[in-house]
Every structure is written in C-alpha cells, then in structure tokens.
Amino acid sequence: MDDEELNAYGVLLELRHKKTTDVNPTAPKHLLFNTFLFKQLWYLQKYSYHMVRRWTKNNDVFSMDTIFIPVNHANSHWVLVAVRVGAEAGTISFFDSLGSRLKQVPLTTRQWLMNEAKDKGKPQHEWTIEHPYCRQQENADECGVFTLVHMDLLARGMDHMAMTKTTAYYRCRIAAELLAGCLRGQG
Amino acid sequence: MLPASEHPKDEQSAVVEDPEDPTSPLTQAAMIAVNAVVKTTRTRALLSIVKIGAIPLHEGNFKNLLPDS
Numbered sequence: 001m002d003d004e005e006l007n008a009y010g011v012l013l014e015l016r017h018k019k020t021t022d023v024n025p026t027a028p029k030h031l032l033f034n035t036f037l038f039k040q041l042w043y044l045q046k047y048s049y050h051m052v053r054r055w056t057k058n059n060d061v062f063s064m065d066t067i068f069i070p071v072n073h074a075n076s077h078w079v080l081v082a083v084r085v086g087a088e089a090g091t092i093s094f095f096d097s098l099g100s101r102l103k104q105v106p107l108t109t110r111q112w113l114m115n116e117a118k119d120k121g122k123p124q125h126e127w128t129i130e131h132p133y134c135r136q137q138e139n140a141d142e143c144g145v146f147t148l149v150h151m152d153l154l155a156r157g158m159d160h161m162a163m164t165k166t167t168a169y170y171r172c173r174i175a176a177e178l179l180a181g182c183l184r185g186q187g
Numbered sequence: 188m189l190p191a192s193e194h195p196k197d198e199q200s201a202v203v204e205d206p207e208d209p210t211s212p213l214t215q216a217a218m219i220a221v222n223a224v225v226k227t228t229r230t231r232a233l234l235s236i237v238k239i240g241a242i243p244l245h246e247g248n249f250k251n252l253l254p255d256s
Binding site: 001002004005007008009011012167168171172174175178179181 | 240244248251254
C-alpha cells in the first residue's frame with residue numbers, strides 16, 4: 001500500500017472525527033498525522049525535529065487524547081504509533097503486524113514529544129513505551145491494511161484486536177469507504 | 188471507439204508503412220487504431236476516480252487496495 005491510500009484514509013478518519021466532535025464536543029480528541037510526519041522526523045536516517053517543528057503550530061498535541069502516526073519503517077513496512085496523552089504521563093504504543101519490538105520508532109516518537117513540550121512551552125510528560133500484541137499478517141503485503149484498521153478501531157474507542165475478519169474483507173471495505181468518501185461509525 | 192471523423196479510410200488502409208514488406212500489418216489504419224487504444228489507456232490511468240481532501244486516487248491505488256492485487 002502507498003502513502004496516497006494511507007493518507008486518503010487518514011483524511012476520512014479526520015472528517016469522521018470532526019463530525020463526531022461537532023455533534024459531541026466531549027468526545028475524545030484525536031490528532032491524525034499523515035505518513036510524511038515520521039519521514040520528515042527521521043529525515044535522511046537522522047532525527048530532525050526542526051523538519052516538523054511547524055507541523056503543530058495550529059494543534060496542541062498535549063490537549064489531545066490520542067495521536068496517530070502511521071510510519072513506513074525502513075521504507076518497506078507500515079506500522080502504527082498511537083500516543084495516549086494523559087495530564088502528566090502518557091503511553092506510546094507501537095503496533096506492528098509482524099510482531100517486532102522495534103525500539104527506534106517509539107524512541108523517536110518519545111524524543112519528538114519531549115521536543116514538542118520544550119518548543120511549545122508545555123510541561124514534560126512521563127512516557128511509557130509499549131508493544132501491544134497484534135494479530136499477525138499472513139503474507140508480505142498486508143501491513144498497510146493492519147495499520148488502517150488499527151487506526152479505525154482505536155479512533156472508535158475499540159480494541160485493536162477486534163480486527164477479526166479476513167484481510168480481503170478489510171481491503172474491500174477500505175476501497176468502498178474511499179469510493180464513498182466517508183467512514184461508518186463515530187470516533 | 189474513434190469518432191467517425193477519425194476512422195481510418197479505406198485508402199489509408201491500403202498504405203503499407205514498411206515498403207519492404209507488402210504484407211506488413213503496419214498500415215496507416217492499423218497505426219491510427221493502435222495509437223488510439225494506447226492513448227485511451229494512458230488517459231484513463233491518469234484520471235482520478237475520487238479525490239479525498241487534496242489526495243486524488245487513481246485506478247492504480249484501487250488495484251493496490253483490492254485483494255489479490
């Protein structure tokens with residue numbers, strides 16, 4: 001799956017979220033980044049906060065409940081980082097359908113959050129990194145499907161393990177949702 | 188389908204592009220017809236099927252998405 005498909009689905013998630021919070025202003029707040037955030041943050045294989053510093057000039061990441069960051073790891077495998085932001089502490093969850101416990105992506109995310117707090121004059125948080133167990137993909141090209149479905153489920157307040165149908169089903173559903181230009185549910 | 192005005196005429200069909208090979212299928216008519224097919228395919232691949240926000244999605248994106256692609 002390419003950046004276009006992931007980012008287009010991210011736009012649909014954002015639209016649904018806006019609709020949800022318009023109707024219910026107390027609903028959990030999400031911030032969805034596109035796939036280029038991490039590419040810029042890890043520009044030329046080097047941590048580069050200055051490349052993304054202005055990405056959040058209109059969004060206070062610390063006022064969100066959850067932040068979603070899809071990451072194309074090593075330009076070959078899609079994984080998802082979901083950051084739960086609390087008042088003083090938070091959790092960085094790394095979802096990988098290949099079951100890896102990679103450290104570089106969550107550690108880079110933590111460094112970005114610490115730089116964000118410093119740059120925007122916010123108090124520093126305590127960040128815990130976790131690698132929740134995920135359903136594993138059964139071939140080499142399903143990682144994008146897992147990343148999108150995990151984002152959809154988590155944004156709706158559901159468990160990521162609620163992904164129980166075949167990946168073929170989810171592929172068709174994602175295509176149908178993109179053609180329809182909207183997502184079902186609330187979140 | 189080519190518009191009627193662009194359909195190869197009979198006299199064009201008789202023109203062989205390769206004079207060394209009188210049975211060559213590369214007549215004007217054949218070349219016009221083949222070019223039209225190629226042009227149509229290229230154009231279709233470039234046209235977006237749907238636009239989500241600022242992101243246009245093309246036929247190739249949906250081929251990527253659908254099962255067994």
